[in-house]
Amino acid sequence: MERRLDQDLDRVRQALLRMGGMVEGMVAKATQSLLERDNQLCIEVIESDNEVDHLEIEIDEACHLILGTKQPTAVDLRFLVAVMKINSDLERIGDSAVNIAQSVVQLNDQPPLKPYIDLPHLSELVQAMVRRSLDAFVRRDTALAAEVCQSDDAVDGLYKQLFRELLTYMIEDPKTVSRALHLLLISRNMERIADHATNIAEDVIYYVEGRDLRHSSGVPEPTRKAI
Amino acid sequence: MERRLDQDLDRVRQALLRMGGMVEGMVAKATQSLLERDNQLCIEVIESDNEVDHLEIEIDEACHLILGTKQPTAVDLRFLVAVMKINSDLERIGDSAVNIAQSVVQLNDQPPLKPYIDLPHLSELVQAMVRRSLDAFVRRDTALAAEVCQSDDAVDGLYKQLFRELLTYMIEDPKTVSRALHLLLISRNMERIADHATNIAEDVIYYVEGRDLRHSSGVPEPTRKAI
Numbered sequence: 001m002e003r004r005l006d007q008d009l010d011r012v013r014q015a016l017l018r019m020g021g022m023v024e025g026m027v028a029k030a031t032q033s034l035l036e037r038d039n040q041l042c043i044e045v046i047e048s049d050n051e052v053d054h055l056e057i058e059i060d061e062a063c064h065l066i067l068g069t070k071q072p073t074a075v076d077l078r079f080l081v082a083v084m085k086i087n088s089d090l091e092r093i094g095d096s097a098v099n100i101a102q103s104v105v106q107l108n109d110q111p112p113l114k115p116y117i118d119l120p121h122l123s124e125l126v127q128a129m130v131r132r133s134l135d136a137f138v139r140r141d142t143a144l145a146a147e148v149c150q151s152d153d154a155v156d157g158l159y160k161q162l163f164r165e166l167l168t169y170m171i172e173d174p175k176t177v178s179r180a181l182h183l184l185l186i187s188r189n190m191e192r193i194a195d196h197a198t199n200i201a202e203d204v205i206y207y208v209e210g211r212d213l214r215h216s217s218g219v220p221e222p223t224r225k226a227i
Numbered sequence: 228m229e230r231r232l233d234q235d236l237d238r239v240r241q242a243l244l245r246m247g248g249m250v251e252g253m254v255a256k257a258t259q260s261l262l263e264r265d266n267q268l269c270i271e272v273i274e275s276d277n278e279v280d281h282l283e284i285e286i287d288e289a290c291h292l293i294l295g296t297k298q299p300t301a302v303d304l305r306f307l308v309a310v311m312k313i314n315s316d317l318e319r320i321g322d323s324a325v326n327i328a329q330s331v332v333q334l335n336d337q338p339p340l341k342p343y344i345d346l347p348h349l350s351e352l353v354q355a356m357v358r359r360s361l362d363a364f365v366r367r368d369t370a371l372a373a374e375v376c377q378s379d380d381a382v383d384g385l386y387k388q389l390f391r392e393l394l395t396y397m398i399e400d401p402k403t404v405s406r407a408l409h410l411l412l413i414s415r416n417m418e419r420i421a422d423h424a425t426n427i428a429e430d431v432i433y434y435v436e437g438r439d440l441r442h443s444s445g446v447p448e449p450t451r452k453a454i
Contacts, residue, residue: 064304064305064308067294067304067308068300068301068304071298073295074295077291077294077295078291081291081294081311084308084311085315088312088315167404167405167408170397170401170404170408171401171404171405172401173401174397174398174399174400174401177394177397177398177404178394178398181394181397181408181411184408
């Protein structure tokens with residue numbers, strides 16, 4: 001009754017994509033809750049975290065089972081290692097979406113600080129990075145993965161700009177401190193989601209090409225001595 | 228010429244402990260740089276990040292190699308999965324220490340906001356969690372790992388207290404905003420390091436007992452902040 005390895009791998013891939021769709025939806029909904037001042041949406045985001053946590057464990061356990069019983073090698077082994085890493089990043093993206101929703105709940109108690117322009121833009125950039133990193137994974141598309149890594153710079157620039165603007169609010173008017181601080185934490189969580197999408201894109205490159213691009217400039221590193 | 232599996236595993240364990248010692252030292256040094264207003268220490272922390280990044284990749288590659296060539300099973304397989312997860316958490320602890328050092332550089336440009344009492348205390352709690360989570364790993368001591376998970380509550384309590392205090396500073400005196408914000412970001416990074424130590428402790432329990440305690444009621448949940 002032993003299933004074939006590629007069927008097992010395909011089930012894991014499907015579960016990971018379901019997880020990706022869930023957390024991407026959480027980020028979108030958390031942003032919508034900010035723009036529409038809708039606490040019900042915040043609650044939905046916070047509640048869906050449980051499902052994400054369970055899915056993370058399910059995916060991890062499926063990977064461990066395959067590793068332990070089917071002894072995959074080469075590209076299949078790299079696939080499973082990539083799935084375990086991507087799984088962890090997706091779960092943390094879900095956590096960041098929850099953090100954003102919790103800040104929005106605090107903000108909705110007070111009048112709006114300002115019209116939001118940069119923050120929705122930041123959120124769109126970040127959501128696109130998550131979506132494209134998973135597309136790159138499905139299509140084994142390293143060029144797309146490299147694009148995702150590059151777009152992290154735009155996110156960092158926008159985050160720094162928002163940070164300075166919000167700091168100025170706080171300094172100029174003490175009444176804005178609490179709201180500006182929550183907006184700052186929301187921006188920070190967005191920036192962190194972009195980092196996770198970048199991690200995912202790097203894992204895709206490792207999986208497809210068998211080289212590790214973390215902490216490098218995109219140029220393959222010289223071979224490192226074994227431990 | 229094939230080395231025995233347990234020798235390979237032991238090398239990985241040694242490398243992981245070296246990594247743990249490095250990042251724990253970075254957290255200690257970043258805290259010292261804050262208390263002694265010493266920019267040189269900040270630079271040392273920021274510079275050691277490179278070494279941590281390389282060690283992370285070395286450890287990961289060693290694990291992949293063992294997985295791909297020695298096909299470990301049962302407890303050895305769980306050990307390797309735990310090492311890869313702990314490795315990733317240690318690298319992120321290093322990143323948090325760098326974030327702290329970068330905030331300290333900004334703080335050292337300005338007169339001190341207040342005598343630091345809670346922050347060094349928070350740092351000590353957090354460093355002890357990192358150290359004890361790795362001790363639990365070495366000794367396969369699940370009781371110690373469970374203690375680490377429980378001490379996360381004390382860290383969360385102290386973080387919330389610091390957050391409220393710093394927010395009050397910002398609201399009462401606009402001149403303190405920038406400094407209070409950096410202290411807040413430092414506290415936030417400490418709290419995040421405690422979360423990583425908790426993850427490590429949970430991985431130890433998975434490795435020793437083969438059960439997954441994440442997101443369960445067996446151990447306090449990985450904490451999520453209201454802010």
